[in-house]
Each structure stands twice: as C-alpha cells, then as structure tokens.
Amino acid sequence: MAKQNRPWDPAVLVFVIVCLFIGWFIKASVEGRETTFSDDESGIILKYPRGWVTLPQKGATLSVNNPQCASTFNTRFTINIHKWNKEVGVNNFITNLSVKRSSSVSLYRIISTNPFELSDSEATKLEYAYAIDPIRLSAGAVSIPIVVRAFDIIVSKDNQMYVFTFAADEKEFRKNLPKFLSIADSIRMQ
Amino acid sequence: MKSGGIQIILLVAFILIVWLIGTLTDFEPGRGALIFWGIIFSIIPALFWLSFFYQKDRLEPEPKHYVIGVFLLGAFLAYSIGIPVVKRVFNVSDWLYQTNWGYILGSIFVIGIIHEFLIYVAVRYTVYPSSEFDEWIDGIIYATAAGLGFATMLNIYLVVDMGGAQLLISAIYCVINALAYASFAAVIGYCLAKAKFRENVGQGLIILGILIAAVLNGLFFLVQRLVIVSGMQYNPWKGFVAGIVLVAVIFTIVEVLMRRSVALEAAKASPQKKEAK
Numbered sequence: 256m257a258k259q260n261r262p263w264d265p266a267v268l269v270f271v272i273v274c275l276f277i278g279w280f281i282k283a284s285v286e287g288r289e290t291t292f293s294d295d296e297s298g299i300i301l302k303y304p305r306g307w308v309t310l311p312q313k314g315a316t317l318s319v320n321n322p323q324c325a326s327t328f329n330t331r332f333t334i335n336i337h338k339w340n341k342e343v344g345v346n347n348f349i350t351n352l353s354v355k356r357s358s359s360v361s362l363y364r365i366i367s368t369n370p371f372e373l374s375d376s377e378a379t380k381l382e383y384a385y386a387i388d389p390i391r392l393s394a395g396a397v398s399i400p401i402v403v404r405a406f407d408i409i410v411s412k413d414n415q416m417y418v419f420t421f422a423a424d425e426k427e428f429r430k431n432l433p434k435f436l437s438i439a440d441s442i443r444m445q
Numbered sequence: 446m447k448s449g450g451i452q453i454i455l456l457v458a459f460i461l462i463v464w465l466i467g468t469l470t471d472f473e474p475g476r477g478a479l480i481f482w483g484i485i486f487s488i489i490p491a492l493f494w495l496s497f498f499y500q501k502d503r504l505e506p507e508p509k510h511y512v513i514g515v516f517l518l519g520a521f522l523a524y525s526i527g528i529p530v531v532k533r534v535f536n537v538s539d540w541l542y543q544t545n546w547g548y549i550l551g552s553i554f555v556i557g558i559i560h561e562f563l564i565y566v567a568v569r570y571t572v573y574p575s576s577e578f579d580e581w582i583d584g585i586i587y588a589t590a591a592g593l594g595f596a597t598m599l600n601i602y603l604v605v606d607m608g609g610a611q612l613l614i615s616a617i618y619c620v621i622n623a624l625a626y627a628s629f630a631a632v633i634g635y636c637l638a639k640a641k642f643r644e645n646v647g648q649g650l651i652i653l654g655i656l657i658a659a660v661l662n663g664l665f666f667l668v669q670r671l672v673i674v675s676g677m678q679y680n681p682w683k684g685f686v687a688g689i690v691l692v693a694v695i696f697t698i699v700e701v702l703m704r705r706s707v708a709l710e711a712a713k714a715s716p717q718k719k720e721a722k
Contacts, residue, residue, distance in 0.1 A: 264569065266648040267655065271562045274659075278535065278555035285540040285547040306543035325538055430536075 289441075292317055297336055298445035299417070303438050307332070326424035327389035328401045330431050332438055339416040348416055349381055349409060360385040371408055373419075374444050378410035384425065404428040408439055417444070452497040456620055459489055463616035479605055487600035490620040491516075491593040494627050498589045501703050502582050504710050511572055512590045518571060519594025522563040527595065528602060531556055545667075552666045557659030560595060564630045565655055567591035568637060581638045581706035585699070588634025589627040596626035625665050625692045629658040631699040638706070665691055 288305040294316055303319050312318035312333065320331035339348060349368065357363040363385045371380035384404045405422035419442065421435040463486070499512060531537055541551045568587045572578050578587070600619040636654025640646050668687045 261648075262574075264648045264651060267562075267565070267651050270652045270655070271558060274554050274558040278551065278558065281547060281550045281554060282535060282537075282540055285543050285551070288543075306540070321539075323539060323542055 297334075297415075297417070299334065300441075300443040300445065301438060302441040303332060304434060324424075324427065326401065326427055328387060328403055328422075328424045330423040330427060330434075331421075332435070333420040333422075335418045335420070337416045337418065339411060339414055341411075341414070345379060345409070345411060345416075348411075349379060352407070352409075352418070353381070353383075356383075356385075360387065362386040366404075373408055373410050373439065374442050376410050376412070376444065378408050380406055380408055382406040401425070406435075410444070412444060452493045452500075456490060456493050459493070460613070460616055460620065464613045467613050480601070483601040483604035486604050486616055486619050487597045487623075490616075490623045491597040491600075494623050495590060495593050498586060498627060498631075501707070502580070502586050504582075504707065505580060507577060507583060507586055511575075511577055512586065515567055515571060515587050516590040516594040516597075518567045519564060519591035520598045521594075522567055523560075523595040523598035527560055527563050528598070530559055548670065549663055549667050553659050553663035556666070557662035558655070560626075560662060561629060561633060561655050561658040564588060564591045564595055564626075564658075565633050565637070565651070567594070568634065569651075573637060573641070578638075578641070580710050581635075581642060582703055582710065584634035584636075584638025584641070585631045585703055585706065586634070588630040588637065592626040592628075592630025593623055595630075596623040599626075621688050621692060624696065625662075625688065628692055628695040628699050629661050629665075631702065632658045632661070632695075635699075635702045635706070661695055 285306075286304065289302040290305045290307070291300065291302050293300045297316055299316070304321070306323060307319040307321050310318050310320055310331075314335060316334040316336055318331065318333045320329040322329060324330050337348075343351075353363070353365060364383060366382040366384060367380075368382075369380045371378045382404075383406070384402055386400050386402055388400050402425040403422050404425040405420060408419040408421075410417050410419075419439065421431075421438070423431045423435075495512070495516060499506070535555050537551060537555060541548055541555075565588075568584070568591050572583075572587050577583070600622055603618060603622075604615050633651075633654040636650045640648070640650045665688060668691050
C-alpha cells in the first residue's frame with residue numbers, strides 16, 4: 256500500500272527553520288519595545304523595556320521593575336538623586352552610600368569599583384551583592400533567601416549626585432546584563 | 446458500552462478522586478513527593494486517552510510496544526529538546542506575556558512549531574517508514590501517542606511548578622492538556638498518513654498539518670489566557686471551560702477524520718476479502 260518512503264523531509268525542515276526565525280523576530284520585536292522616561296526637573300531622559308512597571312519608591316526619581324521575572328525578587332532599575340557637596344569628593348560619597356546600605360540590607364558585599372562612561376560624563380560603577388528574605392518583602396511569598404547582585408552607576412552634576420541602580424537575583428543577573436547596559440546606554444543628562 | 450465511554454468515565458472518576466484528596470486532606474507534598482504526584486497526575490489522563498485512541502484502530506491494531514515506544518519518545522523529546530529550547534533559548538517567560546499579539550504569534554511560531562515539529566519527528570523517523578504503518582488511521586494512532594507523551598512531560602513540569610497547590614485545577618488541566626495535545630497531533634498524523642498513501646501528495650501536506658497543529662496550539666493557550674485573566678480578575682475555571690470547548694471542537698473534527706480513515710480501510714479490505722473467497 257505504501258506509496259512513498261522518503262528518508263527525510265527537507266521541505267519540512269526548511270519550513271520549521273523559517274518559522275523559528277519568525278519566532279525569533281517576534282521575540283526581538285516584543286523585547287525591543289521601550290518606554291521613554293523624561294524628567295524635566297533632573298533633566299534625565301532614558302529608555303527602559305516597555306513591559307516593566309513603575310513602582311512608587313520613597314525618594315526615588317524613578318523605580319521600575321520587571322513583573323514577569325522568574326525570581327521572587329523582580330529585576331529592577333532605580334534612580335536616586337542626592338544633594339552633594341563637591342568638597343566631600345566622589346570617593347567619600349561612595350563610601351557613605353555603602354555604609355548606609357550595609358546597615359539597611361543583609362550581608363552587603365562590595366564586588367568592585369570601576370570607572371564608567373555615562374552620557375559622555377565620567378562616572379563610577381559600584382558593583383555589589385546582598386541577601387534578602389522575600390518572605391519579609393511580601394507577605395505570603397514563599398522562597399528561600401535570595402542573593403541580589405546589583406551595580407550603581409554614580410555620576411555627579413552640579414551639586415547633585417545621580418545614582419542609577421540596576422539589581423537582579425544573582426541567578427538572573429547575567430541574563431539581564433544586556434538589558435541593564437542598554438538602559439545605561441540610553442541615559443541622557445541635560 | 447460505546448468505544449471510549451469507559452475511558453471518559455474513568456477520567457471523570459480520576460478528577461473526582463483528586464478533588465476528594467484535595468478537600469479531605471492537607472495536601473502539601475515535599476519536592477520529591479511532588480515530582481511523584483506530578484508523574485501520577487500526568488500519566489493517568491495520558492494513559493486513559495491513549496487507550497481511548499488506541500481502541501479506534503479496530504481493523505488491525507498496532508503493536509502495543511510500538512505505540513508505547515512512540516509515547517515515551519514524545520515524552521523524551523519534550524524533556525530533552527522541547528522544554529529547554531522554549532524556556533532557555535527563546536526565554537518565553539521574559540516576553541511572551543507582555544502583549545496579546547506577541548502572545549498569539551509567539552505561541553504559534555515558537556511554542557506551537559517546536560512542540561508540533563517534535564511530535565512529527567517522533568513518528569516520522571521511527572514507525573513511519575516501517576511496515577506496521579500501513580493504514581490511514583495508524584498516522585493518527587502514533588501521532589496521538591507522541592502528543593500524549595509530550596503532554597505528559599509538560600504536565601509533570603506544570604504540577605511541579607504549581608508546587609502541589611490547587612490540586613483539582615492541576616488535575617483538570619492535565620486531562621485537558623493531554624487531550625488538546627493528542628488532538629493537535631492527530632492532525633499531523635492524518636496528514637502524515639495521507640502523504641504516505643495518497644498519490645500526488647507530498648511534503649506540502651505535512652507542512653500544512655504542522656502549521657494547523659501549531660495554530661491550534663497557539664489558539665488553545667490564547668483562549669485560556671484571555672478567559673482566565675479577564676481584566677484584573679483571575680478565574681481558572683472559565684479558562685478550563687473555554688479550553689474544553691475549543692478542544693471538543695478540534696476533537697470532533699479528529700473523530701470525523703478517524704471514522705473516514707476507518708471507513709476507507711474497511712472499503713479497501715472488503716473487495717480483497719471477496720477476492721480471497
């Protein structure tokens with residue numbers, strides 16, 4: 256009864272490869288959608304992924320996070336602007352920031368401090384990690400403590416210090432790094 | 446009792462038993478026990494559906510070890526390729542749920558195509574060239590076996606992901622998901638058989654079968670999502686009802702295709718019998 260028995264179906268394989276390319280294009284299109292943030296007061300303009308949502312955070316100029324994150328700790332980006340006396344110096348500001356942070360989070364550890372270029376300005380990149388307990392962050396969430404890996408890009412302008420913070424669950428940090436760098440690359444300070 | 450009636454009664458009984466366990470006990474299994482229950486919840490509906498479809502092949506039943514082999518291969522391909530590629534290469538959880546258009550297109554061109562292609566592979570490169578694949582309905586039997594194996598592995602992941610919570614919902618989801626994947630796979634199986642036995646039909650029909658199955662796969666998840674999350678309200682029951690309705694429509698079409706296949710085989714067999722007499 257058998258009419259044919261081709262060893263394989265090359266046209267089917269080509270079709271599937273084409274479909275997967277279309278799928279990859281759809282992925283890139285969705286992920287490439289961005290929301291523009293513009294703040295007249297601080298003069299900051301930047302772009303972040305459109306799927307991320309803003310969350311009100313006391314004292315922050317902007318706080319957005321990714322609600323689709325697989326971790327209990329949502330990947331996030333925050334801008335804080337601090338008053339700064341030039342006589343204090345950038346290094347002292349970073350030391351003070353670290354001391355404050357070490358008293359507010361658990362197991363705070365500085366990983367590295369390096370120079371960074373942000374919007375044609377000289378900045379400092381402070382990379383660090385700490386531990387959080389998601390059960391305390393949101394009631395009912397069940398998870399073991401999480402190691403958060405983060406970095407601040409710190410840049411001074413006039414009498415203010417701008418701190419751009421990028422944070423993610425350590426397990427998701429590497430995956431999110433391109434997104435973080437894309438946000439950092441879009442930052443313009445007028 | 447009519448063919449398949451017993452399996453459907455057993456599936457309803459299975460859901461009722463799970464409901465009783467969830468209602469009468471504090472079911473909070475540990476990680477190891479959860480995987481065990483995930484396998485049980487996933488494999489029972491799959492086996493019932495498998496025997497339901499297997500009974501349809503009354504003229505010349507396929508060797509059981511072939512059918513079970515294709516079922517296991519479907520599960521293995523889901524575990525080793527389907528789930529890792531969808532989760533890790535395409536990272537669907539990061540972008541699929543952001544927009545409705547991204548969801549429907551992603552469900553079809555990423556999840557649907559990968560899943561249905563692997564189900565096709567499980568049949569095409571194993572039993573398809575063999576002498577056992579000698580009837581139209583064999584395409585549907587083997588493809589549904591591969592689809593059920595694939596769905597079983599997806600269901601195990603689902604139960605483990607849900608952490609044992611919402612026991613009844615997990616069980617119903619496993620039953621519907623298994624039938625849905627079996628029905629989508631049946632479309633591929635029908636096209637594979639037609640491509641093998643009909644003159645002037647080539648790879649185009651197989652491509653069409655995979656595409657239709659992938660579109661149905663995408664529609665199935667979209668309908669469930671739109672109904673489950675309506676505005677800010679979460680109602681899984683509505684999603685299940687919508688899923689059942691959609692799968693029932695697809696399954697009815699598959700049932701018609703199967704009857705046509707059986708009738709064709711019977712028509713071919715009867716002149717041969719007369720000649721033999």
